[in-house]
Amino acid sequence: MNYIIDKEWLLKNLNDSHVRIVDCSFSLADSNKGRQEYEKNHIPGASYFDLEKDLSGEVSEHGGRHPLPNIEKFIDKLELAGIDENTTVISYDQGEGAFAARFWWLLQYLGHEKVYVLDGGLKGWNEGNYPVTSDVPTFNKATFKPKINHDLLASMEEVRTVSGGQDSKSILIDSREERRYLGLEEPIDKKAGRIPGAINKPWFEGLNSGYYKQAEDQKHRFTDIKPENEIIVYCGSGVTAAPNYLALKAAGFQKVKLYLGSFSDWISYQENEIE
Structure with missing residues (x-):
């Protein structure tokens, strides 16, 4: 199965109401950088998910440096971004690939079947001279019904x-x-x-x-x-x-x-x- 979406497809479907875009830009060296870059420029319609605040939980004795997030809080954030279990979701980062893939895996874990990673990320999008914006979108809150796949x-x-x-x-x-x-x-x-x-x-x-x-x-x-x-x-x-x-x-x-x-x-x- 193909889990990768190219920028041409996303450009064509940018205004599709059934598509949601998630910007996962992050820097391990500067935890504020991803959010700052999102606020300057992002793909139109993209919501921002932070690696440490949204895609990870509280660090404790065990669980590692980026443990599994609180699932209820994560689902609430998805719902605020207008994402339910039937929405087509495209995640991207600055082009490194790892942060967008983290989001992709988390949705797979929640049983979401229509989640993809944007090939090339924002870097590839910019190389195509495709539109960007600083506008932060708002959506009607959705209802996300998870089917957690513990086998992942x-x-x-x-x-x-x-x-x-x-x-x-x-x-x-x-x-x-x-x-x-x-x-x-x-x-x-x-x-x-x-x-x-x-x-x-x-x-x-x-x-x-x-x-x-x-x-x-x-x-x-x-x-x-x-x-x-x-x-x-x-x-x-x-x-x-x-x-x-x-x-x-x-x-x-x-x-x-x-x-x-x-x-x-x-x-x-x-x-x-x-x-």
């Missing part, structure tokens, strides 16, 4: 089982860059290394200048994984693993889960080993 979310206990070798049919994928995977450097988390047994598939290798590679190219990235394998993807805090999750689904893999807490959650348990 891997728990720490599941990851521990796979890591320990008790589940030989499952694969752990570390989505971070190779140097962090190898434990050679760790710019964010308190410990360096990886979850034992994980293989490395850096998330950005599934994109080319913000555009997702074609399904055949994604399949080539994952040729060492059997289609019948159950796959759990993780990264540092469950954000950059989302593009890998999307890429795996685009490549035809059916049994894919996201370990949302990821490495930052794993290391919060003193008994968990690090490789």
Whole structure:
């Protein structure tokens, strides 16, 4: 199934009342930057969802740096943006891909079937000289009826089982860059290394200048994984693993889960080993 929408399609359907657009622009280095950039320029009709305020919950001892948001609050925000379970929703960011994919995964988790990521993000949209605005839209509040798909979310206990070798049919994928995977450097988390047994598939290798590679190219990235394998993807805090999750689904893999807490959650348990 195709989860990617091109800018030409969005331009053509910009005024469709059944389509909602979500701007997920964010900077991990400056948490206010995404909102500021949205207020300057965004795709007409786009609502803004903040990674830390809307797409993540409160940070605590466990759960990682970007834990699952409070579902009731997240649904309320969706409803205020005029989104119900039948709305076609397009998410985008500045072109990095990870923040839009995080939103996409969350809606998939809520059982929403008509959610897509804008290929190339705002950068690609601007390259096409397509319209932008600073106007903040308002919508009539919708009613969103979730059908939570728990099969998309891997728990720490599941990851521990796979890591320990008790589940030989499952694969752990570390989505971070190779140097962090190898434990050679760790710019964010308190410990360096990886979850034992994980293989490395850096998330950005599934994109080319913000555009997702074609399904055949994604399949080539994952040729060492059997289609019948159950796959759990993780990264540092469950954000950059989302593009890998999307890429795996685009490549035809059916049994894919996201370990949302990821490495930052794993290391919060003193008994968990690090490789």
